[in-house]
Amino acid sequence: MEKPDLCSDNFFSMMLDCWRQDQDERPSFQELVERLEQLMLQEVEYFDFDKVDESKDYYHVPETEENDDDENEGLE
Secondary structure (H helix, E strand, O other): OOOOOOOOHHHHHHHHHHOOOOHHHOOOHHHHHHHHHHHHHOOOOOOOHHHOOOOOHHHOOOOOHHHHHHHHOOOO
């Protein structure tokens, strides 16, 4: 997966660590909690919707019949 434009390097690094093939190299839940706490304490802008480039593939989720059925449920 490519790094989303608005994803911080630290957060993306943590995501990649979680996806390591060798599960022994993945961070523990406690490590993740500590790393997330550190990220939350940083004084940086979390997310700016005005900077979203919706042309990127990772923003496009294909529709499925199941999604269509869920949306129409109760409308009949």
